[in-house]
Amino acid sequence: MTDLPLWMWILSAGVLGLLVGSFLNVVILRLPARLEAEWRADAIAILEREEEPPAAPPPGIVFEPSHCPKCKHRLAFYDNIPVFGWLMLRGRCRYCREPISAQYPLVELVTGLCSAAIVWRFGAGWPALAGLAFTWALIALSGIDLRTQLLPDQIVYPLLWLGLLLSLAPFLVQPGPAILAAAIGYLSLWSVYWGFKLLTGKEGMGHGDFKLLAALGAWMGLGCLLPVVLLSSLIGAIVGGTLMALKRHDRDVPMPFGPFIAAAGWVWFVAGDQLWAAYAHLTGLH
Structure with missing residues (x-):
């Protein structure tokens, strides 16, 4: 510039x-x-x-x-x-x-x-501007979810649509994979939600979590979905386990999952290629 x-x-x-x-x-x-x-x-x-x-x-x-x-x-x-x-x-x-x-x-x-x-x-350059918008939206969503256990559509939907529109450039992913990843991201957590509810009668996560993973898929494509879910689950387990060990969180009190999805999504957005290369090196994948 x-x-x-x-x-x-x-x-x-x-x-x-x-x-x-x-x-x-x-x-x-x-x-x-x-x-x-x-x-x-x-x-x-x-x-x-x-x-x-x-x-x-x-x-x-x-x-x-x-x-x-x-x-x-x-x-x-x-x-x-x-x-x-x-x-x-x-x-x-x-x-x-x-x-x-x-x-x-x-x-x-x-x-x-x-x-x-x-x-x-x-x-x-303009990719950094897009990345800043992505970052700020995730921080706002995380803060709101931590306080209220809400992921407002007023932020999630613009994030989703911006990711899809940027795929026309393209930014990180082509339009077809972006649309497919958004759909699969939504349906994957939607399926987990209903499976858990049918088995236990309880809601394991909110609908905003589906939409947030769909938005991340629109930005980064199919390749991000599994790593983001695994990373967010790992972060959530570590944070939740630590809080319960310190007796600062009761097991029966729901914990918002959105901040963990957002954190994992941002980490993959910034360093996904490096993390995948490190994993491939450690496991011998080529």
Whole structure:
């Protein structure tokens, strides 16, 4: 694109990622509340029921200024500096001294590091822009799923369609394999869901997990599906086992699977070729 060295693009992507991470925190916290309010209003309209005066609508995602969730005081711009704002405040609101969740700097830091890794992997060009959109969507979905056990269609479907549209370029995969992988990705987890439900009477995962794997298939093709499922299962087993061993998670409490699918998908997106080459070398496959 320009004569700038790659390291400057990587650094710029990291800084941009920190800023985007601050916005993703807003999406993670506010989108589920807005969706819930919309669902409640739709249900009341469908049932034609009278309701007591509604509460104030949840804050908007783009135009509503940031504020303390506890005292509602509007935050100054320097309190919103990614990562450093939280550190300077020592994790507490400047006005009411209520603790501020570590989610804020963590999401910002992860987004910054992952954004830098995307430019390191794809260089300074349109593939990196696509990779950044892919990364940011997965981080937002993971955060929302961890908090609410929801994978909103408002993010999953655009991710799926963008992957299919990019196959026309093509980016990583041709249109035919992208469509086939999206269908197989969806149907594979859909089959597991219904098999588990018929055997146990319980729901082992949400419908959003099917759609998310379909979106990953649209981006990366058939070759990603089995590795992503295996990697996500491994990550989930390690995290779940560790939390239960530390007695921070009960066996009967459901654990969202979406963040593990997203993490495995992102790892394969960035380093799938290298991981497959390493596996082939270790096992003697050629």
